[in-house]
Structure formats: C-alpha cells, structure tokens
Amino acid sequence: xxxxxxxxxxxxxxxxxxxxxxxxxxxxxxxxxxxxxxxxxxxxxxxxxxxxxxxxxxxxxxxxxxxxxxxxxxxxxxxxxxxxxxxxxxxxxxxxxxxxxxxxxxxxxxxxxxxxxxxxxxxxxxxxxxxxxxxxxxxxxxxxxxxxxxxxxxxxxxxxxxxxxxxxxxxxxxxxxxxxxxxxxxxxxxxxxxxxxxxxxxxxxxxxxxxxxxxxxxxxxxxxxxxxxxxxxxxxxxxxxxxxxxxxx
Amino acid sequence: xxxxxxxxxxxxxxxxxxxxxxxxxxxxxxxxxxxxxxxxxxxxxxxxxxxxxxxxxxxxxxxxxxxxxxxxxxxxxxxxxxxxxxxxxxxxxxxxxxxxxxxxxxxxxxxxxxxxxxxxxxxxxxxxxxxxxxxxxxxxxxxxxxxxxxxxxxxxxxxxxxxxxxxxxxxxxxxxxxxxxxxxxxxxxxxxxxxxxxxxxxxxxxxxxxxxxxxxxxxxxxxxxxxxxxxxxxxxxxxxxxxxxxxxxxxxxxxxxxxxxxxxxxxxxxxxxxxxxxxxxxxxxxxxxxxxxx
Amino acid sequence: xxxxxxxxxxxxxxxxxxxxxxxxxxxxxxxxxxxxxxxxxxxxxxxxxxxxxxxxxxxxxxxxxxxxxxxxxxxxxxxxxxxxxxxxxxxxxxxxxxxxxxxxxxxxxxxxxxxxxxxxxxxxxxxxxxxxxxxxxxxxxxxxxxxxxxxxxxxxxxxxxxxxxxxxxxxxxxxxxxxxxxxxxxxxxxxxxxxxxxxxxxxxxxxxxxxxxxxxxxxxxxxxxxxxxxxxxxxxxxxxxxxxxxxxxxxxxxxxxxxx
Numbered sequence: 001x002x003x004x005x006x007x008x009x010x011x012x013x014x015x016x017x018x019x020x021x022x023x024x025x026x027x028x029x030x031x032x033x034x035x036x037x038x039x040x041x042x043x044x045x046x047x048x049x050x051x052x053x054x055x056x057x058x059x060x061x062x063x064x065x066x067x068x069x070x071x072x073x074x075x076x077x078x079x080x081x082x083x084x085x086x087x088x089x090x091x092x093x094x095x096x097x098x099x100x101x102x103x104x105x106x107x108x109x110x111x112x113x114x115x116x117x118x119x120x121x122x123x124x125x126x127x128x129x130x131x132x133x134x135x136x137x138x139x140x141x142x143x144x145x146x147x148x149x150x151x152x153x154x155x156x157x158x159x160x161x162x163x164x165x166x167x168x169x170x171x172x173x174x175x176x177x178x179x180x181x182x183x184x185x186x187x188x189x190x191x192x193x194x195x196x197x198x199x200x201x202x203x204x205x206x207x208x209x210x211x212x213x214x215x216x217x218x219x220x221x222x223x224x225x226x227x228x229x230x231x232x233x234x235x236x237x238x239x240x241x242x243x244x245x246x247x248x249x
Numbered sequence: 250x251x252x253x254x255x256x257x258x259x260x261x262x263x264x265x266x267x268x269x270x271x272x273x274x275x276x277x278x279x280x281x282x283x284x285x286x287x288x289x290x291x292x293x294x295x296x297x298x299x300x301x302x303x304x305x306x307x308x309x310x311x312x313x314x315x316x317x318x319x320x321x322x323x324x325x326x327x328x329x330x331x332x333x334x335x336x337x338x339x340x341x342x343x344x345x346x347x348x349x350x351x352x353x354x355x356x357x358x359x360x361x362x363x364x365x366x367x368x369x370x371x372x373x374x375x376x377x378x379x380x381x382x383x384x385x386x387x388x389x390x391x392x393x394x395x396x397x398x399x400x401x402x403x404x405x406x407x408x409x410x411x412x413x414x415x416x417x418x419x420x421x422x423x424x425x426x427x428x429x430x431x432x433x434x435x436x437x438x439x440x441x442x443x444x445x446x447x448x449x450x451x452x453x454x455x456x457x458x459x460x461x462x463x464x465x466x467x468x469x470x471x472x473x474x475x476x477x478x479x480x481x482x483x484x485x486x487x488x489x490x491x492x493x494x495x496x497x498x499x500x501x502x503x504x505x506x507x508x509x510x511x512x513x514x515x516x517x518x519x520x521x522x523x524x525x526x527x528x529x530x531x532x533x534x535x536x537x538x539x540x541x542x543x
Numbered sequence: 544x545x546x547x548x549x550x551x552x553x554x555x556x557x558x559x560x561x562x563x564x565x566x567x568x569x570x571x572x573x574x575x576x577x578x579x580x581x582x583x584x585x586x587x588x589x590x591x592x593x594x595x596x597x598x599x600x601x602x603x604x605x606x607x608x609x610x611x612x613x614x615x616x617x618x619x620x621x622x623x624x625x626x627x628x629x630x631x632x633x634x635x636x637x638x639x640x641x642x643x644x645x646x647x648x649x650x651x652x653x654x655x656x657x658x659x660x661x662x663x664x665x666x667x668x669x670x671x672x673x674x675x676x677x678x679x680x681x682x683x684x685x686x687x688x689x690x691x692x693x694x695x696x697x698x699x700x701x702x703x704x705x706x707x708x709x710x711x712x713x714x715x716x717x718x719x720x721x722x723x724x725x726x727x728x729x730x731x732x733x734x735x736x737x738x739x740x741x742x743x744x745x746x747x748x749x750x751x752x753x754x755x756x757x758x759x760x761x762x763x764x765x766x767x768x769x770x771x772x773x774x775x776x777x778x779x780x781x782x783x784x785x786x787x788x789x790x791x792x793x794x795x796x797x798x799x800x801x802x803x
Contacts (some may be wrong), residue, residue: 014565037608039450059562075530077522077526078518078522080529081480081521081522081525081526082480082521082522082525083480083481083482083483083521084480084517085483085484085486085487085494086483086494086514086517086518086521087518089494089760090511090515090518091515093510093514094510094514095511096510097507097510097511098511108608113688116755126403130415143648143650145646145648145650146610146650146652148613148646148650149646149651149652149709150652151613151639152611152613152639152643152644152711152713153639153663153664153668154635154636154639154640154664154669154716155663155664155667155668156635156636159667159668163652163654163663165668167654168652168653168654169361171654182380186380186381186382186383187382187383187441188419189283189382189384190384190484192384192487193487200382200384200385200388200779204388207392213392213393214392214393215394217385217388217393220385220388221377221381221385221389222388224381224382224385225376225377225380225381228380229380232380242654244653244654244698245695245696245698245699246653246696246697246699246700
C-alpha cells in the first residue's frame with residue numbers, strides 16, 4: 001500500500017515535475033515528520049509555560065504593591081509592542097552571549113541554554129504577556145456578587161478562588177485564550193531564525209536539497225492551516241463543553 | 250454572557266481582539282471594570298533613553314584599551330544608518346497596509362456576498378491566509394514570485410523588498426477581511442430590516458448604511474493590525490531585505506564587539522516600542538470611548 | 544413593648560428578656576466620605592422575624608452585609624449569639640455557618656447545577672459527608688418545591704426558581720439565622736409569590752429572620768417587628784399593626800404613603 005503510494009508520487013514527479021520527496025523518500029519523510037512533531041512539541045511546551053506565566057502575572061497584577069503591578073504592566077507592554085523576532089534575537093544572541101558556557105560530555109564548551117531553550121523561553125514570554133491580560137480580564141469578569149455569595153457560605157479566600165472565581169474566569173477567557181494559542185502555534189515558525197528544526201526549518205532544508213520550493217511551500221501552508229484548524233476545533237469543543245447551561249448558545 | 254459568543258469568534262487573531270469586546274462582554278453580566286494601564290508619557294521615553302545611555306556607560310566601563318570606540322561613539326556612527334533602515338521598515342508597513350486593506354475590503358465584500366460560491370471562496374481565502382504563519386507567507390512570496398517580469402516587452406524588475414511587502418500584505422488582507430466581517434455581523438439585524446423595508450437595494454444597504462456604521466468599529470482592530478504588521482516587517486530580515494534588523498546585524502558583525510550585542514538589540518526593541526506603543530495606547534483609548542458610547 | 548433609650552437602643556420582640564440572637568449597638572459604616580449607617584442599634588430575639596424597610600440608599604442592605612461580616616463596620620458592635628462579629632480574631636466560618644444569606648440577584652454559581660450549588664459549601668467548607676449532604680440537599684429542594692430540578696443549571700431556571708435554590712443553598716448550612724436582602728426585588732410578579740411562600744414557611748418553623756423588603760403586605764403579615772431606616776438611622780419601629788396603621792413619624796407616613 002505504502003509502496004504503491006510512493007510509486008505513484010515518483011510517477012507524479014516523472015510525468016509532471018511535482019516533486020514531493022517527503023512522500024516517497026524515507027529520509028525526507030523522516031525529517032518532515034520530525035519537523036512537524038517539533039512544531040507541535042514547541043507549541044505545547046510554550047503553551048503550558050505561557051499559561052503559567054499568565055496565571056502568575058494575573059495574580060501579581062492584583063497585588064496591593066504598586067511596583068509589582070507596574071512591573072507586570074511593563075512586561076506586558078514591552079512584549080506586546082516589540083517584534084517577537086527581535087525578542088527572540090535579543091534572548092538568543094544578546095542575553096545568550098552573556099550566559100556562562102559549560103563543558104558537555106565530549107569536552108566541548110557550549111552555552112548553558114541551547115537554541116531550543118531560548119526559543120521556548122522567548123515564545124513563552126511573548127504569549128504569556130497576552131495571557132496575563134486575558135486571565136486578568138477573566139477574573140475581573142466574575143461578578144462581585146457571586147464572590148460575596150460564596151463568602152457568605154463560609155468559603156475562605158482560597159476556596160472562593162478555587163471553586164468559584166477560577167472556574168468562571170476560565171470560561172470567560174476561553175475564546176481569547178484560544179486565539180492566543182493559535183497565534184502561538186503560528187509564531188513558533190520564528191524559531192526557524194535560530195535554527196530550531198521545526199517545520200519551516202526542515203522544509204527549507206528539504207527544498208534546498210531537492211529544489212522543490214513550490215511543492216514544499218504549499219505543503220507547509222496546508223500543514224500549518226491543518227494544525228491551527230485542529231487547535232481551533234479542539235478549543236471550540238472545550239468551549240462548548242464548558243458552556244454554562246442556560247447562558248447563550 | 251450572551252454577547253461574548255457573538256462577538257468573539259474563536260478564530261480571531263488574539264491580538265486582534267479589542268478590549269472593547271471584553272468590556273461589552275463584561276457589561277453583559279453586570280460588573281464594573283477598572284483596568285489599570287501603563288500610562289507612558291514623554292518623560293518615560295526619556296527614561297528609556299536613559300537606560301540606553303546606562304547600557305552604553307556600562308559597556309564603556311568594560312571597554313579594554315585595545316578597543317578604542319566606545320558604545321556611545323558606535324551609536325553615533327551607526328545611528329543614521331539604523332534610523333534610515335527603520336524608516337524603510339515603516340515604508341514597507343505603509344505599503345503593505347494599503348495594499349492589504351484594499352484587497353481585504355474586496356475579500357470582505359466577497360465573504361458577505363449572498364451568492365454561495367463567492368461567499369465560499371471569500372471565506373476560504375480569508376481563513377487560509379489568516380491561519381498561516383506570517384513568516385511562511387513571506388517565504389511563499391519571496392520564493393515563488395519572479396525577480397522580474399515583462400509587461401508588453403518591457404522588463405520590470407521586482408526587487409526583494411517589494412516581494413516582501415506583498416508577502417506581508419497577504420495576511421493583512423485576510424485579517425482586514427475578517428475585521429470587516431466581524432464589524433458587519435455586529436450591526437443589529439434591525440438595520441437591515443429597516444433598510445429593506447425602505448426598499449433600498451442590497452448594494453445600497455451595504456455601502457450606504459451598513460459599512461459606514463462599521464468603519465468606527467473597524468478602526469481600533471485595524472490600527473492594532475497595523476502595529477502588528479509594523480512589528481512583522483522585521484521578518485523581512487530573514488529573507489535578506491536590508492531593513493533595520495539586517496542592518497543591525499551587519500553593524501554588529503562589522504564592529505565585532507560582543508559587549509555591543511545587548512545594547513544594539515535593545516535599541517531595535519526600543520525603536521519598535523517607541524513607534525508601536527503610542528499606536529496601542531491610542532487604540533485602547535478609541536476602544537474604550539466606543540465601548541462607553543455603544 | 545419596645546423601649547427606646549437616649550442613645551436610640553431598641554429592645555424588641557417577644558422574648559426581649561432572654562439573650563438576644565443578634566444585637567446591634569450604635570453601628571457606624573462609611574464608604575469613603577459618605578456615611579451610610581449612622582448609629583443603628585437593635586436586638587433580634589430567637590425566632591423573631593424582623594422586617595426592615597426604607598427608601599433605597601438608606602443603608603439597609605449594607606446593614607445585612609455587616610451582620611454577616613461581608614463588610615467591616617467602622618464603629619459600634621454587632622453580636623451574633625453573644626459573639627462579637629467585628630473582632631479581628633473572629634472565626635468567620637463559625638459565624639457564616641450560623642448566618643445564612645440570600646441576595647437580591649440570587650448569586651447562584653452558574654457552573655454548578657442546583658443540587659451541587661446546595662452541596663458545595665457543606666462539603667468543601669464544613670467537610671461533611673457527601674452522602675449525608677446529598678440527602679439533606681434533596682430534602683431541601685423538596686422543601687422549596689423544586690424536586691426534579693436537581694440537575695438544572697441556574698441559567699435554565701426562572702428567577703423565582705433560582706431564588707428558591709439560593710434559599711435552599713443557605714439552609715443547607717443549617718443556619719440559625721437567615722438574612723434576606725430584597726430577595727423578591729429582581730423577580731417577575733408571578734414568581735414573587737412562590738418565593739414569599741417559602742420564606743413564610745421558614746418563619747413559621749421558627750427560623751430567626753431579618754428581611755430587607757419592599758413587599759409591604761408580606762412584611763405586615765409575617766413580621767414580629769418592623770423597622771424603617773432613612774439616611775442611615777432608624778426612624779421608627781414597632782409591631783406591624785401599630786407601625787402601619789398608626790405611624791408616628793412624619794417620614795414613615797410619607798414613605799408608606801409613597802409605597803402603599
């Protein structure tokens with residue numbers, strides 16, 4: 001079956017010149033699958049970290065200390081109003097150059113943080129800046145009266161947060177959060193610039209080897225739209241599942 | 250809570266979701282907002298410059314005798330080049346925004362068409378270009394457009410930066426179309442009914458009644474999109490266009506001074522911040538004003 | 544019969560001699576520069592039903608919130624079963640277990656169904672046994688005539704039904720005192736009746752109740768004692784018959800004149 005498909009794509013190449021090596025060439029196929037998985041892996045890790053940054057940031061923004069709030073605001077505005085690519089370069093080239101180097105197991109000095117690490121850090125902080133605002137507005141959207149009702153039932157502060165505020169805030173946040181996650185998946189392609197072997201980087205390698213730019217380009221576009229489509233679908237499902245019965249539809 | 254489902258479509262660009270929507274959504278369930286925001290004024294800019302000078306000073310302190318130029322001197326030497334390159338970024342952003350907006354309005358009208366195939370094509374193109382990464386679209390245009398083309402025997406060169414601008418205009422187009430669709434959807438159906446009852450044609454209703462009302466709603470997300478686009482112009486450095494990031498990297502390799510890396514990259518961040526932050530502030534102000542008036 | 548001292552302290556109700564369930568003395572509360580409660584004192588005996596009426600903004604709702612320690616007071620004292628409420632070392636949990644509160648806007652938890660709304664606090668706060676709480680919650684829903692609505696979410700219930708769930712939710716904590724803050728003000732006229740019926744049954748069972756209300760007819764029927772507050776002070780009080788038929792203060796007369 002697989003052999004037949006490969007055969008057909010080889011035939012396609014010979015007759016039309018449409019050269020999709022990622023289907024019939026096992027080496028290219030392996031690279032592309034790795035790239036695809038790396039994109040997913042990078043997205044997932046950054047997703048988790050950025051959500052954590054968002055929760056902590058939203059919590060810090062409700063701090064009573066003026067300078068804590070200002071610091072968080074400064075972080076948000078800085079990361080929202082500067083290009084993510086320059087942020088990535090700043091982390092990788094500028095801060096990375098100040099980091100100490102350590103000796104790896106082959107005795108070669110290498111930076112303490114790899115390009116992977118920097119991509120994760122940079123993208124997480126970028127997406128996290130948006131998440132802070134998203135979560136904060138979600139928490140603010142929980143009516144004060146509902147919190148009061150919970151207090152009148154004897155819940156303590158933590159319990160009010162855990163059982164009432166966060167479950168409601170999360171629902172309010174979901175549409176904006178899923179938008180941000182979509183954006184995050186798209187932004188992972190920037191990691192290309194610091195040679196993280198994600199989808200775009202691998203595609204670039206493949207088209208350099210095989211000179212099949214149009215094919216790889218088209219494939220890339222569809223692969224990203226596919227990834228984003230899956231994410232949107234999953235978030236929509238989650239949203240529908242968490243929808244408060246009796247409110248909208 | 251009802252309003253949020255109609256306002257925030259799950260596929261919206263995050264950065265495109267204006268605060269006004271969150272506000273109106275919030276008001277739907279009856280609560281008060283107080284959003285603390287960063288209020289930067291002119292002296293904050295001076296402060297940021299001060300930070301830069303501080304960086305320069307610290308780099309100067311580290312300076313060893315065999316490296317004659319101080320950071321301040323290097324900045325003075327390269328500043329004209331970098332600023333010129335940044336102006337180039339802004340020129341690209343203006344061009345891409347104009348092209349993208351014109352194409353986007355066309356695409357938006359297509360999406361709103363009552364004819365099914367037209368609507369479907371408009372919808373597909375919009376979704377496709379909105380959900381593809383900007384960098385990939387940029388690559389797409391860089392590699393797949395010819396470097397020159399012939400019109401009636403005259404060969405017109407097609408330089409890289411034009412291709413890059415087109416590549417940036419594609420996602421702008423899709424996002425403008427989406428902004429327009431959202432704005433039209435937010436006009437109450439009563440407006441359509443009232444206009445129909447007055448025997449206006451569909452075209453008349455669209456261009457004479459609905460779209461004029463939409464412009465106000467479209468303005469904040471459109472400005473937001475512009476800020477995003479401006480920040481995306483640095484992507485052109487990856488494909489070799491001589492914009493500010495490219496030039497900075499060239500300067501750094503010419504100077505070959507590791508201690509300059511942090512201040513020079515910080516300078517690029519600062520340039521964009523100084524340009525984009527006021528836009529973001531003004532967008533917020535507009536959103537709030539509209540949210541209150543609606 | 545009520546006796547009024549110089550400071551405005553009032554002792555009222557059937558069992559004025561026993562230790563009062565709730566005792567307010569000279570309570571003051573300001574929000575910023577506006578003083579909303581300017582020295583209110585009264586006692587409520589066990590089993591009494593007290594109705595507070597008055598123009599909006601006269602501090603009635605704030606007073607209820609103070610009794611439940613949802614809002615701190617600025618001066619005076621509030622004692623519930625002998626325990627000072629505004630004491631830094633107050634065990635809030637113990638107080639709120641004793642005092643149940645029902646709000647104008649129901650304030651049910653929209654992400655939990657009716658039964659879970661009732662069960663949440665006893666399980667999470669009082670750490671009671673889940674099965675036992677469930678049985679009690681089902682009985683309470685039956686008591687407020689909402690059997691069969693266990694699985695309905697607040698958004699799927701009418702205002703009157705939501706308000707009865709809210710009453711049952713407060714009762715699930717087995718309180719000694721119930722505070723009702725304009726519980727019918729947000730309801731449709733048809734559903735007001737069912738909520739009032741529930742409250743009446745509670746009062747008849749001997750629950751100590753404080754109601755802030757605009758339902759004059761209902762107050763007259765159910766109350767043991769009426770209070771009229773205006774601009775942060777008690778203007779007039781007395782048993783309902785006397786209070787309604789023979790008001791002494793001019794402000795009471797004009798207020799009742801507007802309402803009735």
